[in-house]
Amino acid sequence: MSGSATPTSNADAILPVIPSALVEVDVVARWRDGLPAAVPVPDGDGEPELGSCLETFGVDAAVLRALDVSSEVGQVRTVPLSGGRFGWAIGSGDGTPGRWRTVGAALARTARSRLEDSDEGGNTPEDLGEALDVEYLQFRLPADADEEVVSGLTLGVTLGDYRFRVTQRAAPPRLRKVLLVAETEESAQRLRPVARKAREWASATALARDLANTPSNIKDPAWLATTAAKTAEHVPGLRATVREEKWLADHGFGGVLAVGGGSSRPPRLLELHWDGGDSDAPHLLFVGKGITFDTGGISLKPAEGMEMMRTDMAGGGAVIGAMSSIARLGLPLRVTALVPMAENHVSGSAYRPGDVVRHYDGTTTEVANTDAEGRMVMADALGYAVREHRPDMLVDVATLTGAMKVALGLRTGGVFSSEQSLAERVRQAGERVGESWWPMPLPEDHVADVRGTNADVRQAPEGPGAVMAALFLREFTGGLPWAHLDIAGPARAEKNYDEVVAGATGFAARTLVQLAEGLAD
Known part of the structure; x- marks a missing residue:
């Protein structure tokens, strides 16, 4: 590397951390009980299809309707569960590729909002309990999930939570890992490299954002x-x-x-x-x-x-x-x-x-x-x-x-x-x-x-x-x-x-x- 760096016009400027940390994404086949979960809600002839939510969360359809769970793309509803736990129902619309980026981004932003609310409340880690677990999430893939679904979700969850700050304040809690849960181990093995590649696309995008911001x-x-x-x-x-x-x-x-x-x-x-x-x-x-x-x-x-x-x-x-x-x-x-x-x-x-x-x-x-x-x-x-x-x-x-x-x-x-x-x-x-x-x-x-x-x-x-x-x-x-x-x-x-x-x-x-x-x- 030839040449020497010239000091910036503000020698006391706080330098940003580059590259920004991004959410990790993996595709697995095993559902984990107790880990906060999100389930897509597709559109079925103009009505939200609630079957996956009902099976995953074990609640009545009347509860989901009372919560106004919708198939509108990116709309998130928190579903209260027993023992103070919760889950999220996220509208996925007709499931076209671009929709899955929106779904993933909505999940990431919802998780960040919950973490920031807990953090700003002055809670200690012991007080936060379940809220801290939002740093790790699982998302149930639809049975027919293909490469476009996994790519879109990965881009959404990694880039939708992107944030750039020049500050000396401690970094707030953030979403760290999302598990995309496939129907079978065979599907998980087939889709895992897809998620890795999409996360690499996201890394390229995030570094470009860092430098430009x-x-x-x-x-x-x-x-x-x-x-x-x-x-x-x-x-x-x-x-x-x-x-x-x-x-x-x-x-x-x-x-x-x-x-x-x-x-x-x-x-x-x-x-x-x-x-x-x-x-x-x-x-x-x-x-x-x-x-x-x-x-x-x-x-x-x-x-x-x-x-x-x-x-x-x-x-x-x-x-x-x-x-x-x-x-x-x-x-x-x-x-x-x-x-x-x-x-x-x-x-x-x-x-x-x-x-x-x-x-x-x-x-x-x-x-x-x-x-x-x-x-x-x-x-x-x-x-x-x-x-x-x-x-x-x-x-x-x-x-x-x-x-x-x-x-x-x-x-x-x-x-x-x-x-x-x-x-x-x-x-x-x-x-x-x-x-x-x-x-x-x-x-x-x-x-x-x-x-x-x-x-x-x-x-x-x-x-x-x-x-x-x-x-x-x-x-x-x-x-x-x-x-x-x-x-x-x-x-x-x-x-x-x-x-x-x-x-x-x-x-x-x-x-x-x-x-x-x-x-x-």
């Missing part, structure tokens, strides 16, 4: 690169290299240096490498936008909502999270990741509209808007990828354009690709892991608009914003199979839904893991 008084480029590299040290076979600003200058990373020039906290380039296959194995390369804070530079952003610009490196976070999980899963292919990192700030040394910047591959760019900084740093990384790493396929991920939020809303990512088959691979990978993607066009009639007047290309030409940004990036891909994932909408959330919590969502991390696995097959 970290406040930017802590998270400068040096901190982000160093933290990612230290995380990689704990993953066998995953290699990390951090390039500091002198190396970037010596090697002509003009876009990264221009964007980072307005900040006192210099830029970095993170390289991660996983060699899981032989020389004939596919070589996949990820590029993730790593803007640790984005003021917009001289083209200053409005003040409203600027605090969320700490998450403008969500694409880089997704790439870092994905690489850790790809290595832990031991996928049999080669994967390289590049995360160009900079802070886009305002000062006398900031780059300007009208500047001409020379990128790593020699291409010159005419700057129109300093708030279109993501494509500037990614152009360097893409050119470096093509020339130095020679991959078989390129995939970049970025919170790149507000236009994408207008086009697709806040829960769907956009896919621009040089090859329809690659875009379809991304969409299918996302569908498998519970992330939604929509194919976007690269119309040839806008290609000429990217050509520059005073330079080779224009950074932010007039036209459809997300399309123009993608066409600009394509100039640096060397004709390789390439996909650009714009996650400006789903990378952040204002409220909880499904397994997502407010703040950084970690969107795209597990899609990248599944995409890599698909290529390795």
